[in-house]
Amino acid sequence: MPKIELKNLTKSYDGEVDVLKSIDLTMEDGEFTVLVGPSGCGKSTTLRLLAGLEDATSGSISVNGDDITTRAPKDRGMAMVFQNYALYPHMSVAENIGFSLKVAKTPKDEIESRVAAVADMLEIGELLDRRPKDLSGGQRQRVAIGRAVVKDSDIFLFDEPLSNLDAALRGGMRVELSLLHQRLKKNMVYVTHDQVEAMTLGDKIIIMHDGIIQQAGTPEEIFERPSNKFVAGFIGNPTMNFLPAEIIEENGTRYASGANFMIALEGNSGNVGQKIDLGIRPEDITFDESGDLNITVIVSEYIGNQKNIIADLGGEKLTIVTGADTHVDVGATYRIKVNAAKLHLFDGDSGVVV
Numbered sequence: 001m002p003k004i005e006l007k008n009l010t011k012s013y014d015g016e017v018d019v020l021k022s023i024d025l026t027m028e029d030g031e032f033t034v035l036v037g038p039s040g041c042g043k044s045t046t047l048r049l050l051a052g053l054e055d056a057t058s059g060s061i062s063v064n065g066d067d068i069t070t071r072a073p074k075d076r077g078m079a080m081v082f083q084n085y086a087l088y089p090h091m092s093v094a095e096n097i098g099f100s101l102k103v104a105k106t107p108k109d110e111i112e113s114r115v116a117a118v119a120d121m122l123e124i125g126e127l128l129d130r131r132p133k134d135l136s137g138g139q140r141q142r143v144a145i146g147r148a149v150v151k152d153s154d155i156f157l158f159d160e161p162l163s164n165l166d167a168a169l170r171g172g173m174r175v176e177l178s179l180l181h182q183r184l185k186k187n188m189v190y191v192t193h194d195q196v197e198a199m200t201l202g203d204k205i206i207i208m209h210d211g212i213i214q215q216a217g218t219p220e221e222i223f224e225r226p227s228n229k230f231v232a233g234f235i236g237n238p239t240m241n242f243l244p245a246e247i248i249e250e251n252g253t254r255y256a257s258g259a260n261f262m263i264a265l266e267g268n269s270g271n272v273g274q275k276i277d278l279g280i281r282p283e284d285i286t287f288d289e290s291g292d293l294n295i296t297v298i299v300s301e302y303i304g305n306q307k308n309i310i311a312d313l314g315g316e317k318l319t320i321v322t323g324a325d326t327h328v329d330v331g332a333t334y335r336i337k338v339n340a341a342k343l344h345l346f347d348g349d350s351g352v353v354v
């Protein structure tokens with residue numbers, strides 16, 4: 001039995017189109033699940049339905065096989081960390097973390113020991129007497145997480161908890177969250193618009209767009225075998241190249257034939273004559289004298305550990321990732337090779353992988 005199961009979950013607001021369109025989703029026990037997608041795709045709505053902060057228009061939510069679709073939020077055994085976590089400004093760190101236990105009339109010494117244990121785990125033990133205004137952004141974030149963790153819930157929900165932090169702090173907190181998950185071994189459902197957070201944190205990633213789940217899978221599955229052009233373009237940095245082409249066959253070999261290029265295909269997916277978008281990841285292209293494609297370099301971006309080369313391939317822009325020590329001249333022409341085993345073919349109309 002899956003730990004959490006969403007079935008045909010739909011949400012619409014009065015007179016509006018559906019915000020969530022029949023979501024089906026299962027999460028296994030202890031799994032770290034990340035919902036990722038662009039702003040407005042329905043991530044927070046999904047999380048709020050799970051927490052019981054919004055009512056589903058139709059469909060069901062179950063946990064451990066029990067239908068909790070209409071259960072009150074406090075009876076769902078879930079703790080939530082919001083993007084705009086408001087700490088109580090007049091309370092100390094310890095009082096903030098222990099507040100929900102106090103409301104639940106937990107004995108004072110038990111509150112103290114649980115707050116101390118959580119603060120220890122989050123490495124904020126020496127800050128317990130401070131007020132929120134005397135903390136850095138990262139420290140405040142830890143307190144907000146501590147407030148959720150202290151409740152000993154079965155399921156943790158996070159809605160973009162790191163988006164108010166600067167990049168360096170986000171990286172550090174990402175590692176902390178992975179460690180927290182390793183220690184607690186509880187289900188975590190984490191919402192973000194950031195593909196790096198999704199790839200690094202998730203056991204399973206759910207990619208959403210327009211209120212629909214586009215693909216669910218491990219980070220490797222999503223990256224290696226995107227099921228449509230949206231997913232392919234959303235995951236990966238620099239983004240995948242898409243070249244409009246047609247599948248043709250000559251002397252028993254299939255090619256993707258574009259305005260000014262022919263690229264040999266492996267395998268027999270798709271139909272001869274089919275219009276496609278040929279997907280090529282920038283790291284699957286190499287500069288190679290023996291290659292049969294010519295490109296002209298437009299821009300060369302040195303970013304320390306690699307170079308991103310933007311090139312022109314017969315009128316189409318192409319991004320290529322090379323080693324940092326590869327030298328190319330802007331305006332010069334070079335031969336390249338693409339890794340035929342790593343090509344992605346998407347139907348030109350539907351965007352679905354072929």
Ligand SMILES: Nc1ncnc2c1ncn2[C@@H]1O[C@H](COP(=O)(O)OP(=O)(O)O)[C@@H](O)[C@H]1O
Nearest residue numbers: 013016019037038039040041042043044045046
């Ligand atoms: N209370 C509401 N009334 C009407 N529309 C809403 C309401 N809350 C959210 N929406 C709409 O639902 C869509 C999904 O919102 P949300 O789940 O917050 O997206 P995300 O978290 O992925 O950015 C958006 O188009 C948003 O405008």
Ligand SMILES: [Mg+2]
Nearest residue numbers: 043044045159
């Ligand atoms: Mg949101």
